[in-house]
Amino acid sequence: MSSRAMAEGPTVSAEVAQRIAAETLIVDVEGFEGPLDLLLTLARSQKVDLRHISILALARQYLEFVEKARAFRIELAADYLVMAAWLAYLKSRLLLPPDPTEDGPSGEELAAQLAFQLERLEAMRDVAARLMARDQKGRDFFVRGVPERLERVRKVTYTASLMDLMQAYARIRTRDEFRPFVMDRDRVMTMEEALERMRGLIGFAGSWTDLASYMPEGWDSDPARRRSATASHFAASLELVKAGKILIRQGETFAPIEIKRRDD
């Protein structure tokens, strides 16, 4: 209610002061941080406590400012124009008798909210200045010039659970069961071994003899051992043929393979 009463009469001198202020403001419109900042500056020109400010007068000041800016062909950012439109609306709400059919906040409530925003902005500016005026680190007070390095000594302890232990054991034993890639030495006779044996025996083979008779003792009962020994002895025979030491023959498919010393 006070805002409407105050809206009626700024004194002439105050009005002149406002105009002068507004004109100087126009010059550095760039310096304003948005419409609220501009409004706060205009409000200060009313030279009253922000709590008692005339929002109606402030709206008028702002709209005049925008008009002048236009007259001076100063480009105003969109939010300044939005604020102008809103203030024009607020002005009408404040001047016209309230419309009982209309919902929402009254003109007075809107004005109070705007006054609050201005007051809050000013309060923030004020405390920001007080904050920056405090003693500051590196300017008024100082930290230790030669701090000592804090050494981090890391101690490591190890842990494992029973599950880890059992899983590890299971892993090792499982690996054992996967034997196919491991050569089982006692079931394998290499070609070198067979060759070594045959070199010693070949001197006695003056006539054709079944290769099978050259199998070492004990290697014919176990099928796996027999297969390995047969293969290695056959390969060794081929080596000896290649070296010109023996002759080799097979009567027909699956017939016994026979070897004989080569006498030159």
Place this chain on the structure above:
Amino acid sequence: MTDHPEDDQNKEPPLFDAPSLPEQERMVEAILFASVAPVSVAEMNARMPHGADGALAVVRLRQRYEGRGVRVVPVGEAWAIRTAPDLGYLMSRESTETRKLSRAAIETLAIIAYHQPCTRAEIEEIRGVAVGRGTLDQLLELEWIRVGRRRMTPGRPVTFVVTQEFLDHFGLENARDLPGLKELRAAGLLQSRPLDTSSGEGGDKEADQSDMFKGTDAEEDP
């Protein structure tokens, strides 16, 4: 006050006994002198022998340094040694050239400090203008603000809060010591709406005021 605080029968404490209090004071003194950053009581205790009480020792140490050229100051939950501000003029060669903060940055910092936790939208509402990304970046880079929890409102916006570095830089014991905070709160200026003077609910106002923006963010409270 003796100059030889450790000269007493407690100099050789039994095994696993906490060191004597004067000895603990010496330890805290050494720890704080050695560090640029404030040291928390928990950190002191972790570094001192078992059974030492950093919280008590540091308070005693603070008293010892009252009126001296350096001071023991609380910074949030931690403690630091800083030179007495009245001697700042002696330290001209130590002073670091601080970048001049823009008006926008200073205001944004103040708004975050007084309204924290505070979203970008709230900063913009108070200043009536968009907050440039660079402004927040600058404050984040100075480590004066950091990102706090997200607000539980649509869009889950991040909030900003001030840091220990902020408190340290401005010589504040904690965020409640901000200049004029009480007055602003009493005047209802930390709320998002003006005080409803017609409702006569004066008693509730104080409670409401401390909760600016919090109404939408109940889970922020511990």
Place this chain on the structure above:
Amino acid sequence: MTDHPEDDQNKEPPLFDAPSLPEQERMVEAILFASVAPVSVAEMNARMPHGADGALAVVRLRQRYEGRGVRVVPVGEAWAIRTAPDLGYLMSRESTETRKLSRAAIETLAIIAYHQPCTRAEIEEIRGVAVGRGTLDQLLELEWIRVGRRRMTPGRPVTFVVTQEFLDHFGLENARDLPGLKELRAAGLLQSRPLDTSSGEGGDKEADQSDMFKGTDAEEDP
């Protein structure tokens, strides 16, 4: 000059008068604290107000710090504040980190637990790879294994057995409580069986395992 350094009225000495000696001490204290390098008396005097005597002030300051957590020490021609030597240990912080035992170590430990007493060669035979000295050292250090009796075989190799500490850690009453392969398989720890046609031998293998190596080491049995 006054004996009460903390008296406020003395902090503002009359123009051109030298500050009081306690005040000079404060100044030197702040300068030494904040300086990144030792400060010479000449430099102190250059930085302090006219008429101050850094040489005297620093000696007084040094006395004040005697027996404290930090000391004022001469460094060549200059002065500095340093941590008291007996408190150097506060400048390091121990942190313990718990790590999982390496695969090699846990496998070695498992073999010893299941086959103890067990020589290094036997561990290597079971694991199929060489056992690093470090792995055994680590287990010895953890006190989970210890050296048992020497095996009565050529070379008299040492054996390893698990300790009470091991049993405590793994919550076992004795090593024989460890589940056998059958149980491990039942528990799904041995899922991936090879497509072995000779699975009939599986039963025998397990029986063998519990007695593995025992034959050569009868004297270990009670």
